[in-house]
Amino acid sequence: MKYSIRNILNSRSKANGNFFMEITKILGHKPKNTSIYKKAFTHRSMNIKDSEGNAINYERLEFLGDAMLSAVIASHLYLEVPSGDEGYLTKMRSKVVSREHLNELGKELNLLSLVESKIPSGQFGENIHGNLFEALVGAIFLDRGYKHCEKFIYKRVIIPYVDIETLEGKVISYKSLLIEWCQKEKKTFDYNVYEDTGNDDVRHFSVKLSIDEKVVSKARATSKKKAEEKASKRAFFAFQNRISQFK
Amino acid sequence: MKYSIRNILNSRSKANGNFFMEITKILGHKPKNTSIYKKAFTHRSMNIKDSEGNAINYERLEFLGDAMLSAVIASHLYLEVPSGDEGYLTKMRSKVVSREHLNELGKELNLLSLVESKIPSGQFGENIHGNLFEALVGAIFLDRGYKHCEKFIYKRVIIPYVDIETLEGKVISYKSLLIEWCQKEKKTFDYNVYEDTGNDDVRHFSVKLSIDEKVVSKARATSKKKAEEKASKRAFFAFQNRISQFK
Structure with a gap:
């Protein structure tokens, strides 16, 4: 059974x-x-x-x-x-x-x-x-x-x-890569960072990344820099769906 | 191109x-x-x-x-x-x-x-x-x-x-398993072993295993025992195609 x-x-x-x-x-x-x-x-x-x-x-x-x-x-x-x-x-x-x-x-x-x-x-x-x-x-x-x-x-x-x-380690910073891309494509960008410790014991920061005044990604981490990098990475991949095989 | x-x-x-x-x-x-x-x-x-x-x-x-x-x-x-x-x-x-x-x-x-x-x-x-x-x-x-x-x-x-x-190591000897199976199924069996060094430097033996007077497997190894075990293993698996899923 x-x-x-x-x-x-x-x-x-x-x-x-x-x-x-x-x-x-x-x-x-x-x-x-x-x-x-x-x-x-x-x-x-x-x-x-x-x-x-x-x-x-x-x-x-x-x-x-x-x-x-x-x-x-x-x-x-x-x-x-x-x-x-x-x-x-x-x-x-x-x-x-x-x-x-x-x-x-x-x-x-x-x-x-x-x-x-x-x-x-x-x-x-x-x-x-x-x-x-x-x-x-x-x-x-x-x-x-x-x-x-x-x-x-x-x-x-x-x-x-x-x-x-990225896997080969050629990309060092997603933030710099993203900024470079925005400048080349004539897009505006904004990292809106704020303290967001919530229920955690440790201090945390959240960031909302906007491109052309639209929020494209969010992230949260223990430092401003880490949160920005994380949000940049997410945004970077969201904008490069170059593999069309499964769409 | x-x-x-x-x-x-x-x-x-x-x-x-x-x-x-x-x-x-x-x-x-x-x-x-x-x-x-x-x-x-x-x-x-x-x-x-x-x-x-x-x-x-x-x-x-x-x-x-x-x-x-x-x-x-x-x-x-x-x-x-x-x-x-x-x-x-x-x-x-x-x-x-x-x-x-x-x-x-x-x-x-x-x-x-x-x-x-x-x-x-x-x-x-x-x-x-x-x-x-x-x-x-x-x-x-x-x-x-x-x-x-x-x-x-x-x-x-x-x-x-x-x-x-077999994977769990519960089968120790394929030869004894095969003999047991032949006896249970009332089949005759014969291990025909002969020296077959061929071009090798080291002494080798070949074996032809027959069940009910039909050759069912062959093997070659550096000792009679090893050759018999190898032939038994081959014969054993040839007779137990119990997974019918892909036939």
């Missing part, structure tokens, strides 16, 4: 409705099998098991998602950089799928807000963001297959973040 | 015809783009470059094939072993895609005979067999896409070799 996580969690039908909506928003379409995504957001602390005693949590999906990310990024880099040898391709891929980068991707999608856990979310370390991102990719693969999973990775990872020059 | 390896190697049209036939035999169907497979069997010693100066050899395809093997084996293990946690799945996969195992797969397909190289084939180390196998998988992915590549991996790796009990 197959387990149905929907049954297990039946008592929370309202929460499930919200979950369905949130997942639909992240994917850009309705999931075929919601229970796979439920699993991708179930922490081991919930201690849920299927009828055969197998643990239901996102850890196995992390393994699967990691493998799919590696494969999709490998094939992208292979085609994108015909001059790169095996060592180069391996190095570039490890930059794209670095723990730090995966954590950033998970944070941007605010995946932590969807987790079912008995541990208060404040007690998780940084890596939960990346782990959830990997599990989500694994769930998409199971729900829809490789082609679809590849599309998601293009949309969320490759198009916004995989820039060869 | 795109390079055409077919032009580069035009003078050897007869060799190309043979190559096409050999690849067709390995794949079980005609390749769509032969030049990709040509690349998968071109050693760096040939020193071939495309019109943009990029090296044409199999090393980049190894990277791609390795990623595809990892992804396909990951998804197979995920579905096959629902009780296995992340650590277990990682360990099992590394056994399947071990250097030793990939070398064995490359040898069985006799991939070395297809290589274009300026180095005499006797001078290559063991690992060339596995490297060529990875490059072949990478070429199949580029030529036909993920689904097709997955089918090839099922046919050549998963169905004949991925047995969970």
Whole structure:
């Protein structure tokens, strides 16, 4: 007998409705099998098991998602950089799928807000963001297959973040790059920085970056400089969707 | 301008015809783009470059094939072993895609005979067999896409070799397992061992294993025991095609 996580969690039908909506928003379409995504957001602390005693949590999906990310990024880099040898391709891929980068991707999608856990979310370390991102990719693969999973990775990872020059470390500052670009394109820009410590113990700053008087990105960090750089990076990638393959 | 390896190697049209036939035999169907497979069997010693100066050899395809093997084996293990946690799945996969195992797969397909190289084939180390196998998988992915590549991996790796009990180290001797199976199924068996040193410096033995008076597998090794075990392993897997998913 197959387990149905929907049954297990039946008592929370309202929460499930919200979950369905949130997942639909992240994917850009309705999931075929919601229970796979439920699993991708179930922490081991919930201690849920299927009828055969197998643990239901996102850890196995992390393994699967990691493998799919590696494969999709490998094939992208292979085609994108015909001059790169095996060592180069391996190095570039490890930059794209670095723990730090995966954590950033998970944070941007605010995946932590969807987790079912008995541990208060404040007690998780940084890596939960990346782990959830990997599990989500694994769930998409199971729900829809490789082609679809590849599309998601293009949309969320490759198009916004995989820039060869950046990966090669040729871009030092996104702020200077963005300013240069604005000047060349005759666009006005404005970094609106303000203190925004919120509930944090440490001082934080937020920034709203406007180009031609329209807010194009926001960021928050522990220094003005870091917040500006982060906002610049986001804006930079938002303006350079040069890979049209999946549009 | 795109390079055409077919032009580069035009003078050897007869060799190309043979190559096409050999690849067709390995794949079980005609390749769509032969030049990709040509690349998968071109050693760096040939020193071939495309019109943009990029090296044409199999090393980049190894990277791609390795990623595809990892992804396909990951998804197979995920579905096959629902009780296995992340650590277990990682360990099992590394056994399947071990250097030793990939070398064995490359040898069985006799991939070395297809290589274009300026180095005499006797001078290559063991690992060339596995490297060529990875490059072949990478070429199949580029030529036909993920689904097709997955089918090839099922046919050549998963169905004949991925047995969970074996991977978990529960099978100690294939010979005893095979004998047990023959007795249970009321089949006769015969290990016909003979010395077969051939051109090797070291003494070698060959074995023909017959079941019900029909030769079912052959093997060659440096001891009688090793050769018998190898032939038993091959016979064992030939008789247990229990995964019908891709037939």
